[in-house]
Amino acid sequence: MASTTIPTARDPTRYDYSSSTGSPERNVQDELENDFFQQSANDSSTSIVDDGKETEDEDLKQFEDMKVSPTAYLPPELLFAIFGRLASPQDLQSCVFVCKSWARCAVELLWIRPYISKFKSLESLAKTIQMEQPSFPYASLIKRLNLTTLTETLNDGTVLALAACNRLERLTLTNCAQVTDTSIMRVLENNPKLLALDLSGLIDVTDLSMNVIAHNCKRLQGLNITECKKTTDASMVAVAAHCTHLKRLKLNECDQITNESVMAFTKYCPNLLELDLHKVNKITNQAVLDIFWKLSHLRELRLGHCDLLTDAAFTGIPNRPYESLRILDLTNCDKLTDDSVEHIVEIAPRLRNLVLAKCRLITDRAVTAITKLTKNLHYLHLGHCTQLTDQAIAQLIRSCNRIRYIDLACCQRLTDRSITQLATLPKLRRIGLVKCSNITDRSLMALVHSSRSHPCALERVHLSYCTNLTVDFNEHQRAVFCVFSGPGVAKLRNHLNHLSHTNGNLAPDQAYYDDREEQDTPLVDEEDDEDEEEEIQEE
Template sequence: MQASHTHQSSTRNSVYRHSSPAQSTTSVSDNDDEDFNKSTFFVSPEPVAVSPAQWSRLHILPNTSGSPSAHNSAGSYASRLPPEILIHILKHLHSSRDLYHAMLVCRAWCECSVELLWHRPNFSRLTTLGKMMRVIAGEDQTFLYARFIRRLNFLYLGSDLTDSLFSRLAQCVRLERLTLINCTSLTDSALTRVLPCCPNLVALDLTGVVETTDRVVVALASSTKRLQGINLCGCRKLTDKGVLALAANCPSLRRVKLNGVEQITDEAVSALAKSCPLLLEIDLNNCKKITDASVRDLWVFSANMREMRLSHCVELTDAAFPASPKTEVISQLGPNPFPSATPFLADKLPPLRLTRQFDHLRMLDLTACSALTDESIEGITAVAPKIRNLVLAKCTHLTDAAVESICGLGKHLHYLHLGHAGSITDRSISTLARSCTRLRYIDLASE
């Protein structure tokens, strides 16, 4: 047994000696909400082990309390520490090497540190993943290592991760966070087979996994009821069917990224807004079938929204956004005496009047939503007065009046993009400089 344990320890040291790879692009932990743009999609404050690990049946030792070595161990201060306290102390060891050495101190320390060590194995090379696979597949395991793994990040492996390798991860039934960015070799069959084996998933990043289909997402949604964050950017085969399954089965969703999923329509977005009340961030960039109707639902039902990305949603008009306070005054003056003079889509939907402020909204991207006018900007800034990052590049109908509305954001505004808004003049920019004193970046490019 000692030889086997030494070999496995050597393998573990190889698996964990690398520094952590870069995180993916979404966060699930509330503690990291302000750092969403700093590539922290899957971040959790600390490892989750709270009790000593259980030895595998092959390595359960008989009671040796009468032996001299056991007597000496029992007399040490370290061995007298309650496991809960020891685990709490070991959690503060951020170096995998330190955890590895702590595991070799004694049996009690091994039980309390092994799960912390296996909590998030890192892979910068395919050979490292192969070593881990051999350990978790071995019949003579000191512990059931696969059950300790809570996070896996395959960012550095990309297309090297094949179906055969990925299928072995079905043993990691307690997996909570999985990053598969640009793992383009994975097929929908492998994804459909493995992902439902991880019912504790709270965050999944499938960015660039081009074979992700509705079948994959439906299977995932039916088994991962605790899912809080999902990144499906670039999954072009996905349709409303998959997103509707997420909305129906995963009410705890907080972050949903659908950038470039061009087949989804208003039905899917409205379902997310109505079924996922905790929604904090949504990315609909380049979802060109989205119209005013579903975006209005986001404003109505997603009161906690912090980031809304609607870049290149070319069908959007002023009707998708909160109405300007002036709209209510105008409506009180009576019906439009010249109804045929304004045959726009906005006339088909009533002004969107909200009864609450969107004080949590920090980021709004409306790049290339070219139908927007000054009126929508006035409405947005009136209900979301704490926006930090406002992207209005290529909104060509905006004028100085829009900038004057933006001035109302005052000290809260840090980043402003107004490139290719050719009707904006120096006069409003001067007012902006005096009003938004904490502005860090402004884009006024004209070409």
């Protein structure tokens, strides 16, 4: 009598968690055999009588009659797709107890982006990933980590415990001001596959961390170091030279950054799509010209409060189309004139958002140029552009009838004529008219007027300090339209963000940064497609 040895469960170390899809590899046939023997009545051994043909036939028939669930044939990729549609973590936890293949997929989905809302949750996670013999390689499963809900309690000691993670792709530490280079460097050294990093508000982070990013995180696509004021050109040039896959870069309020850093990024990172230089006060015309000469695919550019810029920064831009540019913010670039606006519109005909707030030198001539954007223009901020008149606004409305948001705060030359025409915009959602002291009740009535053919679509109207308005609001209306300000508003925002995370909405880092497959996605977004469809229908 011969005996056969029963196949044992597969060694967990044989599963490869390093595949590009994040799915473990497995042998389907091995899984089926394991399931069969686990269902057998005697799972210690199986005897086959060599000299008894009838017994052998019966055993073979019994083997063939065993029914294997169709789900056993599903590859991990399909299980991931199915489990990813489950509404709650509790459902995924239930899947863990079905079988080994389900457990592997469910555990990976549960751990790929753990939600941490309390410090105790972080402590528990840190202890788990540091276990000597865990049931699953938890530290290697975590790919996205967002700790913005722990801004007041997070410090270097707790962040150091996360250095055990070695497959992080996204790390968000927004406003965790107690975190310094000591812990950041350790985490970065152990995660060379990092794609997105948000260190905004970490005021004690210095060039030491930036140099680790440069030499260890060469796959980085998104970097946000807003308010990291201790970083200098020395480290930023190194980041630019080594992290050549960067697509999104935020250097807001890094006031030691100069033209040298900006020009290094334009040289080594030609695929940049978004560049935010808000309040990087030391950059000059030379940096802006370099941006436009070398970053032909740029989608968003923010230069607010870069007060050294003059017309030469824009009139010298090469005369070629920048079809991808959608957002341009020039807030408080108060040396710019109509000449800059005319050239910008000429080279970027598909601009959707244009911010010229506090550019006090621009006149009606600039608005006339903006009308060439026609149906592409959705968002326009002209606050504090005090030289604008009704004639310019009337011309704007005739040409750009898809405006959703317009701000004309402190444009005190405007009268009811402008506002009544703005009220005819079919897609207008928000309008700012703060300190437009010449408008009267006639403007207000035009804005709220609604009919079957033209229903009122307004969501928000700012009318503070419009002294000629005489409409008397009752107590209920005052309560509804009241505007709140102060530190309590910031706390309420944080609380609402916390609730949105709890309900499973996208985390801020996921909304901002794209996955590695981003290179396959088109530059034109859904709103552009929608507008193109509307144009076809109109034709």
